[in-house]
Amino acid sequence: MTDLPAPHGGRLCELLASPERADQLRLEAASLPAWDLTERQRCDLELLLNGGFSPLAGFLGRADYESVLRAMRLADGTLWPMPITLDVSEDFAGRLQPGARIALRDTDNTPLAILTVGDIWQPEREAEAQAVFGTTDRAHPAVAQLLDRSHPFYVGGTLEGIQLPGHYDFVGLRDTPRSLRGKFKAEGWSRVVAFQTRNPLHRAHRELTLRAAGRTGAKLLIHPVVGMTKPGDVDHYTRVRCYQALLPHYPDGLAMLSLLPLAMRMGGPREAVWHAIIRKNHGCTHFIVGRDHAGPGNDSHGKPFYGPYDAQELLARHADELGIEMVPFQAMVYAENRDTYIGADEATAADVIRDISGTELRRRLHTGEAIPEWFTFPDIVKVLRERHPAGRPPGFTVFFTGLSGAGKSTLAQALISLMLERSSRPVTLLDGDEVRKHLSKGLGFSREDRDANITRIGWVAGEIVRHGGIAVCAPIAPFAGPRAQARRMSEAHGGFCEVHVATSLEVCESRDRKGLYAAARRGEIKQFTGISDPYEAPENPELRIDAGGGDPRTQALAIVDWLDARGWLR
Incomplete structure (x- = not known):
């Protein structure tokens, strides 16, 4: 030590x-x-x-x-x-x-x-x-x-x-605080402004960081997180290649790239203070803090978790003891009439502001539609298109959840048949009973074991999606938390459709060919979902189907229509 x-x-x-x-x-x-x-x-x-x-x-x-x-x-x-x-x-x-x-x-x-x-x-x-x-x-x-x-x-x-964890990728960019401070000293950098990022960087980011370096008279450290970021973010391999493509677009000797193996918490204001301390430890004198720094987006009611400038305000309150100077910034926007980027606070009513959201960028990558040079550099587009080739249909998961006997397996089989009828894309069924027999053998029915079972299903489904396949899952999945985790693991690579099979408890009991509900009513089976254990019904599933009556094929066709409307079944 x-x-x-x-x-x-x-x-x-x-x-x-x-x-x-x-x-x-x-x-x-x-x-x-x-x-x-x-x-x-x-x-x-x-x-x-x-x-x-x-x-x-x-x-x-x-x-x-x-x-x-x-x-x-x-x-x-x-x-x-x-x-x-x-x-x-x-x-x-x-x-x-x-x-x-x-x-x-x-x-x-x-x-x-x-x-x-x-x-x-x-x-x-x-x-x-x-x-x-x-x-x-x-x-x-x-x-x-x-x-x-x-x-x-x-x-x-x-x-x-004993030793640091091993890494095999981008080893020349993985600096410790000691080694990075050594690089600054070797380059003669006495003032360094750090830029935190977990996304690919485009022209707006370049303009923002150039302004920050100019304002502070400092050199620029691009210091992206390559540990754990927000679920669904672009993988760090692709992002680092984008950062490497961006570096030549800075003036010679101005910018340096180094990777940070941080597990982000997306904790908004507190996280911003944390990030500043970490950058101070790495030898930086200044730290860029933008709008909604390290914010996770909206809550379950559609409202932002944190105010847009809460992070800047908290850092300002602790400026004297942090030991690193905050460089606050608003977002940079492209003014088409000026053909340049300006600060959002500089825009006037006469300005024609253009932007491409992350969703729109993904759509253009998927369709092959042109991505304008005012938005990003062609060599960055090249990296992103290699990772997301145009025309390749996305992988996705259809995740059925509902009580035992609700009809999940029947609907899953009907859906798979309809999908294979019209496409040769690979489809994998992860049925509750089969998963319990093979993937989750040895797990019981405690809350912890049930959560582990759904986590395993979610992980396998996410891997299927990552490789462009289709996963159809049909467990009971009684708890919202593990279902949300399964969603995140698929949405990190493609799509996710949660289908709540909302068949009533009375109908499920009437279908009880194995006598499980009756045994649970007698107290012979403990922790049985719907009887002695709760079922947390999804609040906002993509689809809700009552399989207590009606034709399973017709109900499965409704799922096919939903998937087809999003272009997932090509």
């Missing part, structure tokens, strides 16, 4: 052991209880170990955690807005006590660090969501992650790092 001077005060806390000590830790790790890190935990650990999360020396203990939630500060008063926690299962937590040492492992079982346990506790996750994100609405991706997919116990403690 080493401390290096950090710019604008504070210490840069690196947690990697010396090579000799790391060898000793590897040997020790082999005999310790081990926790296999999730993707989010892996991202957090990397930035803990390399100093990106300075001044943290490990995953937060309970006192620091509660202080961060309450006051956006560590227990010693240091400004820190985001709880960095290690969530573990109840079983694993039950085998630990303060002072214990545990090995933290990568996905291939490689030990990355040893954590000395300080605290073990069960947090109130809804209270955490409200404190950090200002909402318990699961339409917020971090809230859904926290409430539905995180483990129930937290373990806090100090870390000794």
Whole structure:
């Protein structure tokens, strides 16, 4: 563990052991209880170990955690807005006590660090969501992650790092705070303005960053997140290729590209403060904060989670202690009559403003329609078209949900037959009973196991969609959270259609050929959906079908029509 001077005060806390000590830790790790890190935990650990999360020396203990939630500060008063926690299962937590040492492992079982346990506790996750994100609405991706997919116990403690997680892509662009500050020094950059992004960059972004560099007299660091971003974002491989294509469009020696392995929370104002601290640790003197910085979009009622300038206002309140200067910006817009980009606040009634939304860009990529040069550069269009070739029909998932006996499997079979009747595209059925027999063998019917079952279905469906196929899923899927996660995993690559088979409980019981409802009524089957366990009906499914009567083929045709209207069945 080493401390290096950090710019604008504070210490840069690196947690990697010396090579000799790391060898000793590897040997020790082999005999310790081990926790296999999730993707989010892996991202957090990397930035803990390399100093990106300075001044943290490990995953937060309970006192620091509660202080961060309450006051956006560590227990010693240091400004820190985001709880960095290690969530573990109840079983694993039950085998630990303060002072214990545990090995933290990568996905291939490689030990990355040893954590000395300080605290073990069960947090109130809804209270955490409200404190950090200002909402318990699961339409917020971090809230859904926290409430539905995180483990129930937290373990806090100090870390000794054995090695950083391995990466095989863009290795020359993956800088630690130490190495990036070394690059700045070698280039003679004393003032550096950082630009946070999780999307491809186009001409508007170039104009904004050029203005920011000019305003501050600084060089420009394009510092995109390549850890976890918002579900549905463009994959980081494509984005980095777009950034590389953009760099030559800056004046020589002005801009540098480096990648940040951060797991974003989309936490709006708090996240903006967090991003600023991280960029300070990487050696930057200025940080660009635009409209709705790190906002996740709209809530379940269609209203934005955060105000457009909430992030700028929160950073301004903490400007004196942050140690990095905020550069606030409004959006840049293209004024056709001037043939140039201007700040949104500079536009007048005489200006003819043009824009292409993300949805419109995806449509043009899909159809092959021209993308104008005022919007982006041809070499960036080339990268995007390689990733999204025109004319290729999208993969998609049709996700049936409903009570046992509602008719999900019948409708799924009818839908598959109708789709194959008109197309040779591959279709995969993930039926509830078959999934339980093969993919989820060994899982029971506890809330945790049911959630795991739907997560597995969602993951497989997402992979099918990613490769341009069609997944038809027909589980009961009683809980909204896992269904939302399944949606996100498909929508990251294509389309998703949720079909609520809203057959009444009375009809479902009357169809009970296996006698399951009767057994549940007698108390012989515990946690049976609709009887002794709840079913959370979808609030806004794409389609709702009562399969208590009527012809399944006719009902399936309604689904086909819906899919066809969106161009998914070509």
